[in-house]
Amino acid sequence: MNLAAPILKGIGRFAADLLVPPVCLACQVRLDSRDALCGACWMSISFIRRPLCDRLGIPLPFGTGDGPLVSAAASADPPFWGRARAVAIYETGGVMSRLIHAMKYADRHDARRLFARLLADAGHELLPDCDVIVPVPLTYRRLVRRQFNQSALLARELSLLSGIPWASHLLVKARDTPPQVSLSGNARRENLRGAFEVPEGARPAVADRRILLLDDVVTTGATAEAATRALLRGGARAVDVLTLARVTTPTHALP
Numbered sequence: 001m002n003l004a005a006p007i008l009k010g011i012g013r014f015a016a017d018l019l020v021p022p023v024c025l026a027c028q029v030r031l032d033s034r035d036a037l038c039g040a041c042w043m044s045i046s047f048i049r050r051p052l053c054d055r056l057g058i059p060l061p062f063g064t065g066d067g068p069l070v071s072a073a074a075s076a077d078p079p080f081w082g083r084a085r086a087v088a089i090y091e092t093g094g095v096m097s098r099l100i101h102a103m104k105y106a107d108r109h110d111a112r113r114l115f116a117r118l119l120a121d122a123g124h125e126l127l128p129d130c131d132v133i134v135p136v137p138l139t140y141r142r143l144v145r146r147q148f149n150q151s152a153l154l155a156r157e158l159s160l161l162s163g164i165p166w167a168s169h170l171l172v173k174a175r176d177t178p179p180q181v182s183l184s185g186n187a188r189r190e191n192l193r194g195a196f197e198v199p200e201g202a203r204p205a206v207a208d209r210r211i212l213l214l215d216d217v218v219t220t221g222a223t224a225e226a227a228t229r230a231l232l233r234g235g236a237r238a239v240d241v242l243t244l245a246r247v248t249t250p251t252h253a254l255p
């Protein structure tokens with residue numbers, strides 16, 4: 001066994017810590033380890049924990065023992081995807097939303113390893129059942145303007161951590177849509193109708209595959225729904241959805 005490599009790696013990390021000491025990704029307080037949050041920032045995140053709706057991934061007020069729970073909202077209006085999971089509730093101005101915003105708009109990617117660990121944890125039931133991780137795409141024009149797709153960044157990190165392959169070419173956003181932020185639930189759905197598609201050449205790679213669709217934030221679920229429908233139309237056997245944060249209220253609200 002080569003003992004030099006781990007020792008050198010340890011020395012390298014020690015030197016790096018002296019030069020750029022590890023800090024909390026959100027508030028920059030000094031920490032012992034990298035890619036982490038301090039206790040206060042961690043505690044401020046509203047992590048989604050059981051009991052939760054197996055289909056929508058929203059927290060439920062109480063559980064009923066064994067077996068997956070399905071909320072009244074999911075029974076009344078079943079989603080096209082199989083199961084959705086999110087790491088945390090999206091809270092404007094909260095630690096999670098600030099970290100996501102920094103990744104998306106400020107070109108700060110330092111939270112990506114933390115995000116991958118959180119996604120692997122929130123998606124631990126979904127990952128063993130998926131063949132490939134597919135990020136929600138941006139249009140080519142948006143991609144050129146922003147330089148990178150934050151969902152693809154997350155997909156790559158989750159792939160590195162889980163060993164499950166990821167592919168960004170299986171689903172494309174064919175046309176630009178007005179920013180979703182300003183629209184209500186139904187308008188968002190209308191806005192996204194036919195926006196996503198599986199390119200003809202990608203059909204063999206999508207056919208009969210179980211896909212884990214990855215996005216940073218789910219607001220009304222309209223984007224995830226449109227992307228899921230496109231993948232199913234393209235021949236996918238099943239689609240599950242995994243995100244960093246979700247807004248619980250609008251279309252798929254608690255009963």
Ligand SMILES: [Zn+2]
Pocket residue numbers: 024025026027028029037038039040041042
């Ligand atoms: Zn902190």
